[in-house]
Amino acid sequence: MNVLAVLLAGFLATALLAMTLAGAQGMGYTRVSFPLILGTIFTSDRNLAMPVGTAMQMAIGILFAFVYAAIFDQMGRSTLLIGALLGMGHGMLMMLVVLPTLPGLHPRMASELQGPTPTRQLQPPGFLGLHYGRGTPIVNLIAHILFGGLLGYLYHVPL
Numbered sequence: 617m618n619v620l621a622v623l624l625a626g627f628l629a630t631a632l633l634a635m636t637l638a639g640a641q642g643m644g645y646t647r648v649s650f651p652l653i654l655g656t657i658f659t660s661d662r663n664l665a666m667p668v669g670t671a672m673q674m675a676i677g678i679l680f681a682f683v684y685a686a687i688f689d690q691m692g693r694s695t696l697l698i699g700a701l702l703g704m705g706h707g708m709l710m711m712l713v714v715l716p717t718l719p720g721l722h723p724r725m726a727s728e729l730q731g732p733t734p735t736r737q738l739q740p741p742g743f744l745g746l747h748y749g750r751g752t753p754i755v756n757l758i759a760h761i762l763f764g765g766l767l768g769y770l771y772h773v774p775l
Contacts, residue, residue, distance in 0.1 A: 617685055618774050625770035626681025629763045630674050636759040645751035648741070656724045656738060677763070680706065684767045692773060699768020700761045707760030711753055715741040 640646050652662065654676075655669025684702055688694035718741060719727040725738040732739075745752040 617682075617689055618772070621771055622681050622685045623678060625685075625767050626678035627674070628770065629681060629766040630677025632766055633677060633759045633763040634670070634673055636762055637755065640751065640755040640759075644749075646745075646749045646755045648745055648748035648752050648756070653718070653722070653725075653738065657722055660724060660735075680763075681767055681771075684764065685771055688768065688771055688773050694768045694771045694773055696765045696769040699771075700765035702768070703761040703764020704757065706764060707757040710760065711744045711756055715745050716743070 634651075637646070637648070637650060641649060649666075649669075651666050651669030651673050653669065654672040655665030655667070656662070658668055659665050684699065685694075687702060688698070691698065719725045722738065724736055726732045726736045726740055728740050728742065730736075739747050741747055741752075745756060
């Protein structure tokens with residue numbers, strides 16, 4: 617595995633994912649902000665949560681790039697299409713497994729069964745993240761497909 621290539625491709629792919637999600641939020645397609653959700657795990661200060669969450673999002677994206685690279689290496693090749701397909705699976709995993717478990721793990725997120733409290737003020741994502749808008753599942757899936765596609769395109773399996 618070419619660690620430097622994974623770091624560079626992971627950084628660029630995560631930046632593309634973050635820009636896609638932020639752009640979609642800015643245009644009103646979704647209300648989800650993963651940097652805010654991630655950052656508020658560690659701080660209740662929403663201004664501080666954004667840079668903390670952005671750093672976490674970048675670190676998590678780069679860690680996922682290593683998972684993708686390991687899969688590419690096992691397959692013996694990496695292409696835009698293979699990466700996009702992996703990204704689609706990754707996005708579905710996020711929406712079907714990670715988002716529904718967040719309220720039980722996040723110290724500042726309300727649950728589906730109990731509303732907000734003084735400590736738990738973040739809205740739970742709901743099924744497929746739909747509490748953050750009807751466009752959330754599509755935006756999330758597109759962002760993850762772009763993430764995987766760019767990784768597949770940029771990462772070259774060592775010979």
